[in-house]
Amino acid sequence: MGMMRRHTDRSYEAELAALREKVARMGARVEGAVATATRAIVQRDAAMAESVRVEDRLVNRLEVEIDEDCRRILALRQPAGSDLRFITTALKIVVDLERIGDLAANIAGRAIELAEAPPLLSPPDVGRLSELVQAQLSRAMRAFVDSDVALAEEVKGEDDLVDALYMKLFNQLLGLMMEDSRNIRRLTALMFVAKHLERAGDHATNVAEMAIYLARGTDVRHPRSRA
Amino acid sequence: MDETVRMAVRGLSAFHRGTAVLHNVTLDVRDRSVLAVIGPSGCGKSTFLRCLNRMHELAPGASVTGEILLDGRDIHGPGVDPVALRRRVGMVFQRPNPFPTMSIFENVAAGLRLNRMAGDLDAVVERALRAAALWDEVKDRLRGSPGSLSGGQQQRLCIARALAVEPEVLLMDEPASALDPIASARVEDLVHELKARYTVVIVTHNMQQAARVSDSTAFFYLGRLVEHSPTAELFTNPREERTEEYVTGRFG
Known part of the structure; x- marks a missing residue:
């Protein structure tokens, strides 16, 4: 699609470009929020965690703005073809991005809780899972912005890695809880963090699936629900 | 042959003074469906339409090659009377063109008289006007002049005139382009009913x-059929890049 001609109406071209840029910006923001929230966990930094919650309000505002932009373009431009698919996927992708933003805010909430409690002696590493999810999201967004089917397919495949790492972390946390019941509250907080990261990965996978639909015009979601 | 196909166009080319204006077009028009033909000016869409009832060949220096089958029979075959063909394949034009000196009633009856069709004229005229969604608006002034009707009403009168002879296929060349949005919506609503x-x-x-109005859409460019797809598909996920460029407004 990168090779395609420009719209004859340049103001329409500019509106679509601005929308594309805004969705990309929202993706970058929630990716940053996940990174910051995880760092706040690892570094036991409550102030850093608080900044994620502020960031979440900006992300929510972006979602509303993008919704409005999409509605305006639908009403005034009657988009067709790949433009129509772009608008309808943008409307869906922002929902996933907004959810990832909420999950990052939840992780930040746990970071504040953990920062206020005494440190665990050997905390399991949630950083690796977080990096995997951030990379997944960043690549899914690139696939969406560039209409890159191959990249989107790759990202979709990466979800198994995220799930496997989450299960490993889950079992590790369970083991630590059984070792010393005094750590259960703090380890449960980390359990939630891991679960939030795993869910964020699912939303990134949704973004990748929408990128495939945008580029190909075929829906790859729920393969078994169709005849 | 598939009996749901009303008209089958096979390798149709059209020429004007030796120059090809339509190149090797093949497509099926399904029975009781609406086919929309789109494309930029000069793409051959009107020529294509005029080939379907042999109006194209009326212009000096015009000719066609290839086949057009109506209910499986070649419309250029021996023994096919073009006038009789045009009764079966009616046409409505861009500008409403009622006969100005005839009454509303006579306008609708004109085709019947021309084709020497017998029957209860009053009943046929009423049926045609009802089919064209005009009856209620003109039933009290059937002897009046069509000049007193609005542009949209005149266009529906022309549709009634075309329907009076009970055609099988109705060709419409930009039937709403000279109408305001409300009159245009009436014509579109009518197209849905006519189907x-x-x-x-x-x-x-x-x-x-x-x-809005069609089941399938054919996109023509430079005299060639680029794509013929179900309308929802052509406007959301066209197969051809040329079509994509045209429907999204990336053209010229």
């Missing part, structure tokens, strides 16, 4: 109109 009994082929410059 129950007739096969409609409509040429339009207005892509949204094509999207």
Whole structure:
């Protein structure tokens, strides 16, 4: 699609470009929020965690703005073809991005809780899972912005890695809880963090699936629900 | 042959003084469906339409090659009378063109008289005017002049005139382009109703109109059929890049 001609109406071209840029910006923001929230966990930094919650309000505002932009373009431009698919996927992708933003805010909430409690002696590493999810999201967004089917397919495949790492972390946390019941509250907080990261990965996978639909015009979601 | 196909176009080329204006077009028009034909000016869409009832060949220096089958029979075959063909394949034009010196009633009856069709004229005229969704607006002034009607009403009168001879296929060349949005919506609504009994082929410059009224859409460019797809598909996920460029407004 990168090779395609420009719209004859340049103001329409500019509106679509601005929308594309805004969705990309929202993706970058929630990716940053996940990174910051995880760092706040690892570094036991409550102030850093608080900044994620502020960031979440900006992300929510972006979602509303993008919704409005999409509605305006639908009403005034009657988009067709790949433009129509772009608008309808943008409307869906922002929902996933907004959810990832909420999950990052939840992780930040746990970071504040953990920062206020005494440190665990050997905390399991949630950083690796977080990096995997951030990379997944960043690549899914690139696939969406560039209409890159191959990249989107790759990202979709990466979800198994995220799930496997989450299960490993889950079992590790369970083991630590059984070792010393005094750590259960703090380890449960980390359990939630891991679960939030795993869910964020699912939303990134949704973004990748929408990128495939945008580029190909075929829906790859729920393969078994169709005849 | 598939009996749901009303008209089958096979390798149709059209020429004007030796120059090809339509190249090797093949497509099926399904029975009781609406086919929209879109494309930029000069793409051959009107020529294509005029080939379907052999009006193209009326112009000096015009000719066609290839086949057009109506109910499986070649419309250029020996023994096919073009006038009789045009009764079966009616046409409505861009500008409403009622006969100005005839009454509303006579306008609708004109085709019947021309084709020497017998029957209860009053009943046929009423049926045609009802089918064209005009009856209620003109039933009290059937002897009046069509000049007193609005542009939209005149266009529906022309549709009634075309329907009076009970065609199988109705060709419409930009039937709403000279009308305001409300009159235009009336004609579009009418097209939806006509589909129950007739096969409609409509040429339009207005892509949204094509999207609204048709079951399938054919996109022509430089005299060639680029793509013929179900309308919902052509406007959301066209197969051809040329089509994509045209429907999204990336053209010229």
